[in-house]
Amino acid sequence: MSKYSLAVDIGASSGRLILGHLEDGKLKLNEIHRFENNIVQKDEQYCWDVGKLFNEIKAGINKCKELEVKPSSIGIDTWAVDFVLLDENNNLLTGAVAYRDPRTDGMMEEVFNIIPKEKLYLETGIQFQKFNTIYQLYALKTSSPEVLEKATAFLMIPEYFNFLLTGKKANEYTNATSTQLVNAFTKKWDHEILNQLGINKEMFQDIKLPKTVLGTLSEELVSEFGFDMMVVLPATHDTGSAVISVPDLEDTIYISSGTWSLIGVENRFPICVPKALEYNFTNEGGIDYRFRFLKNIMGLWMIQEVKRNYNDKYSFAELVDLARMENEFHSTVNVDDNRFLKPENMIEEIQSYCKATSQQVPQTPGQIAKCVFSSLVESYKKAISEIEEIFEKTFQKVNVIGGGCQNEMLNQLIAEVTDKEVCAGPIEATAIGNILSQLMALGEIEDIQQARAIIKDSFEVKTYVKGRELCQ
Template sequence: MTKCSLAVDIGASSGRLIAGYLIKGKLELQEVHRFANNVIEKNGHFCWDIDRLFQEIKKGIHVCKEKQLNPTSIGIDTWAVDFVLLDEKDQLLTDAVAYRDSRTEGMMEEVFKTISKERLYLETGIQFQKFNTIYQLYYLKLHHPEILKKARTFLMIPDYLNFLLTGKKENEYTNATSTQLINAFTKKWDKQLIEQLGLNSEMFQEIMTPTSEVGPLRKELVKEFGFNMKVLLPATHDTGAAVVAVPEVNDTIYISSGTWSLIGVENRFPICVTKALDYNFTNEGGLDYRFRFLKNIMGLWMIQEVKRTYDNQYDFSKLVELASESSTFRSKVNVDDDRFLKPENMILEIQKYCQETDQAIPSTPGEVAKCVFDSLADSYQRAIREIEEIYEKEFPTINVIGGGCQNEMLNQLIADTTNKEVLAGPVEATAIGNIVCQLISLGELEGIDQAREIVKQSFEMKKYTALTVS
């Protein structure tokens, strides 16, 4: 039986359990279990099937025995902003409503009636997105105050899954910062802000940082699995975990490429200046109280939706191939327009945008895909220019991490558009970051610097430069 740590990495479209262990100074990964994740319609809202996600986690733990793995620890990361509320008996008061649900329409403006946009940014440092937790909670305050009155516990998605594993309740720091309710400087819940909004500050839990131990498994789960293990905290915000796996952060802009594209730099302090507010950059918490100064922009969601709308006739590699064959097609869209957040038909929405802006309308799958990839590269270039303007310096290197780094066409487009060196990898950055946080907690790694050196030694990177690839 191989001793290992288990990373549970759940994104907006899929989840996986990946085992990791050190052998001769290198990190080895082994996929244990993979499953789909998508929103379901429930009680009039788009929701995550949280019960099924927990069952999939348990299924993956059971699979460990079949694969001769002996996990001594487990850590969970997911997307940000979404949450559940529990009552005094620890029963769910809410569904795990998804951030793409329309319930937060107009809520940002309602919050600004009580707290100004400038104050909110200067205190929290978090970018303004209509689905942030603060606006989801304000929706409940305005439309379902009876739920908030009964609420005794606020848990974000990974917090709740940890609760199901251990019975312990906590709020992990990196994910909590995405709520827009954490003070960027004290790194604690901003109780004054929370109470000014008419929310109950008592339902928020103690903030715990990555590498902390939540606890052992519940007794009934130990009996079910036949073994115990420590439940540890990685950076439970998946981007926070992914950035831990960026091998070199000095003079490097990272793009965590998945359903969303998170583009930014690592910083030792929050940048809550007017220009950062104007450009809508965020200061999310990271491991070691480092900050992820980044912009959350549209990612591969658009091509995922294009694929789905074509009834999955083409896989992603085929769409890339077809896009390459449509090299003369030039139309582009603003990928960060809200119309692309959850349209009924992504292809029609792209075509309508091109028509409205007097551009050639993409008609073939290749032209649609080419439009998406070109538009994403343009969006990245804008964000990079803004980062360099705020920092008053140029960054020579871009490191694309996560599943999207396998898209060679997009990597080359980024290099050509920005005229910078692009490094692609590691692919499983989020799971790697999750695992190394556990290894730091277990004393097998000394800290983030050693962890990044291990990542550098363990995983190959592909390099792209303008018009060439090596």
């Protein structure tokens, strides 16, 4: 009988628990629980409500009982960079401060005064973003050094949930690399960087690889759920799990499309050359010590905020339909401008940018949505051009994965603007990659090659080409 694995996939706006198992050589999925995730204000900081999120995880596990399914394993993935600190009694020293909190304003420049930017990139190969963990920790050291001194454990968000499930602490490789504190070549915490910044290196755990079995549930949770299961480390960085789900990475650039757009290629070694630094590409860890050479671009966050600013009067589908009707509207914005990271009002910020750059100012919901989608595609086109320059080759395909691949207008725009074949799917890429890592750990799947062959056979992929649309 095939073993069931349970993927906990939590993004910046929602989370879901999905059961997966193999049946006749195909991966079958069943979403059993879905919930919202929102940033909350706590002690004048923007934080994640990790208590609520863990209760949602437990609620999803309890639904397995209602379905009379006892999963053999569970794996958790979330967004990257954010963390909690525990004291010697395993109590939280900090809230789970969100990457959109302004505490990191100016911190990147302060770190560069201690460690030159070029050296930091050469060591870590990680893209410079003001909310990276390194700058969050330096902000904490600047404002509350006593907190860092008390910390005995640094755990990223999925690792904290793993600790609550098992009582065991570990840092996972793919997520650890996003901190800009892991050496790209030794693949270990870079103690030289930590020492230079005066950050307590003793609080970091051993780095474990995806497919590692961390342990089993605590006795208390076994009693609560009525069954035990193995806690397996997938690629706990959601993009790391999502990239596992790209059916064919040969000659293909992927776009993991969600709140953020992650665009890049899979590589066997880090690329820390000056041109990659100039274009601000990252070398994040992937499964089996592969590297995700990619750029982090503002994604569907902008349209999510637009929808919210319109008081949810329009669905995402309706905003897409309205945008389709605006063929004569062509204004765009730089989606990676920090003004769009967490503005008071996204619509007003988009209008302000267009006015400041002497473009037609969008007024209607359709024009606002068209501006967002066109701007995203322009940023994709630029990133693709940079990848091709660095690799000195032309890639033939773009594979869009994740929830954003359901936006047919955006997919067609990518095909039109880049003149490349665009494949869309699978939709639940992150949960699929999470489950596949678990099944590999359980011995149900041999390796990543077999996993990707299973994906090809299991999920529909829609193809878009310039000037027309094909369904496969």
